[in-house]
Structure formats: C-alpha cells, structure tokens
Amino acid sequence: MMIEERHKLILEELKANPSVTVKELSKKLFVSEPTIRRDFTELHNKGIITKIHGGAIINTTAAYREIPFFLRENEKSIAKSEMGRRAAAMIEDGMVIMLDGSTSAYHIVPFLSQFKNLTVITSGAKTAVALAESNIRTFCTGGQMIIHSFSYVGKQAEDFVKNVNADILFFSCHGLDEKGRMTDNAIEEANIRRVMFEQSEKKILLCDSSKLGKTYFYNMGNISDIDDVISDVDIFHILHSTNT
Known part of the structure; x- marks a missing residue:
C-alpha cells in the first residue's frame, strides 16, 4: 500500500x-x-x-477539516486526468474560464497550453502557480487561504469573483447524492463556489465516482441547475437508476 x-x-x-x-x-x-x-x-x-x-x-480546527491537497491530488489521479482532458475539449481560444480550488480542476491545467489568448481565474493557489508556469494569463482571487486545500475563500475572494465574468466554470464538490444535490462540508468553500456560479455563463461539475452517494452539511445546489457533469462514470444513468 x-x-x-x-x-x-x-x-x-x-x-x-x-x-x-x-x-x-x-x-x-x-x-x-x-x-x-x-x-x-x-x-x-x-x-x-x-x-x-x-x-x-x-x-x-477549520484548517484541517478536510483531507489535505497533497493526498487528494494523487487520489483517482488517472480518472481526474481524463476528466481534465474532457473538460479541455469544451474550451475554445480566447475564452475566460474559471477554476475552483479543487484537485479535479487542477488536473485541467496540463491541457490548457494548446489554447490561444486564454484567461483563467482561479481560487486555487497551486492551480494559479501551475497556470503561470504554463505561461497562461492568470488571475488569482486572493483572500484567506484554507491550508488543507491551498484554496482562497472569504470576502476578499468572493468580492474579486463578483467583479469578473467567465465563459465557463469548472468546479467540484465533496458529495453528490441520489437526488442530484451537490454538497460540501466547509461553508467557506461552498460560498465561493456559489459566487462563481453567478459569474459564469456555463457551469460544469467535475465529479469522480468516489463522491457519489455522499451528502455533506452545506448545499451547493442541484445538478439540474448546472450545464453538464464530467465524471469517470455515467452519473446521469446512475441517478436515473437510483430514482426509478
């Protein structure tokens, strides 16, 4: 092991x-x-x-409520890389895209250097560094850093997002239950994602199979409220089978 x-x-x-x-x-x-x-x-x-x-x-303490980024980064890394490739297929030259601080969004970065005039807004510190190293025009929200995820949250981060607009948002959640509810167990990260929803024309959930059937305390909305889901399994078929 x-x-x-x-x-x-x-x-x-x-x-x-x-x-x-x-x-x-x-x-x-x-x-x-x-x-x-x-x-x-x-x-x-x-x-x-x-x-x-x-x-x-x-x-x-709040900083350690979650499994740290350095552990989650390697979890389902092959599946997340494939999800990242599929996410990149939805991007076009000149777009403004938004990435949350999740490891799923982080795995999109290796596929972005092929695009011209791309602008990326992210709440993820490690994601921002990886984007900059790929010479991609990058804006980071700033704010209070959550140590376990290296992501920014709080009023400063939310205010930054409220002042920008994105063509497409790629985000993750901690749990997706049989009713299609997306949930999180950290209110700060749920809040920044809700603000991102409002500022993005399209919203794409990145959700690997390890998150299915799980429900956490804070609601982020329902998959019926977003545009698409990218996963390593057929989520819509699973949800349909569960509810029939």
Whole structure:
C-alpha cells in the first residue's frame, strides 16, 4: 500500500472516530505497528493530527477539516486526468474560464497550453502557480487561504469573483447524492463556489465516482441547475437508476 493511500485511510478513520490506536490501524491496514507510528509522526509534523500515547487524534480546527491537497491530488489521479482532458475539449481560444480550488480542476491545467489568448481565474493557489508556469494569463482571487486545500475563500475572494465574468466554470464538490444535490462540508468553500456560479455563463461539475452517494452539511445546489457533469462514470444513468 502506497504511503499516500495509507495517510488518506488514517485520516478517514480519524474523521469517523475521536481517536485511533496504532494497534487498531495496524490490523485494519495490514501493515506493521512501526509503519503506523511513522505515518503518525509524518502527519503530526504536518500539523494534521496530534499524537497521543499509543495512538492519535485529528486536529479539529477549520484548517484541517478536510483531507489535505497533497493526498487528494494523487487520489483517482488517472480518472481526474481524463476528466481534465474532457473538460479541455469544451474550451475554445480566447475564452475566460474559471477554476475552483479543487484537485479535479487542477488536473485541467496540463491541457490548457494548446489554447490561444486564454484567461483563467482561479481560487486555487497551486492551480494559479501551475497556470503561470504554463505561461497562461492568470488571475488569482486572493483572500484567506484554507491550508488543507491551498484554496482562497472569504470576502476578499468572493468580492474579486463578483467583479469578473467567465465563459465557463469548472468546479467540484465533496458529495453528490441520489437526488442530484451537490454538497460540501466547509461553508467557506461552498460560498465561493456559489459566487462563481453567478459569474459564469456555463457551469460544469467535475465529479469522480468516489463522491457519489455522499451528502455533506452545506448545499451547493442541484445538478439540474448546472450545464453538464464530467465524471469517470455515467452519473446521469446512475441517478436515473437510483430514482426509478
């Protein structure tokens, strides 16, 4: 099992339980106890968890409510890259496009250098850097950075978005349930996406299969309110089958 996958599973366990022990995780993940201790130390040093005697607890501040970007970036990376390629097929020269701070939107960047006179607006810090390195005209919202996702939120970010217009928005969500509701568990990120909706002519959801059937606290709207969905599965067929 790759280290990134172990870290993701450890964080999922900690999100579901107040604390976990080295022994429990060693048995559940089929790895040695020293391996789990090393994982705990690395996550502790990154400020994501706190080590306690024989185990660990997750840090519960707003900055660490989510699995960090560096772990999510590698999750379903092949599927996200293919989704990025399909998203790029919807773009034309001279467009203004908007990307949220998700790892799904980040995977569109490698396919954008083929376009002429493209302008990209993003709330993702890592996405902005990748765009600039590709010599693409880039505007970053600025604002308060959410550490786990390297994305900008808050009034400053929202005010920036309110003053621009985009031809097309590519965004993600944390959960898409059987009723087609898009949800998030961080109100700040749900809010910036809602503002992006208002300022974009077309809205395209990037949603891989790991997000299906999940519901979080904050509503972002319904897929009936947007223009299309790009996924690694046939989402519309799945939703239709679920509701019939």
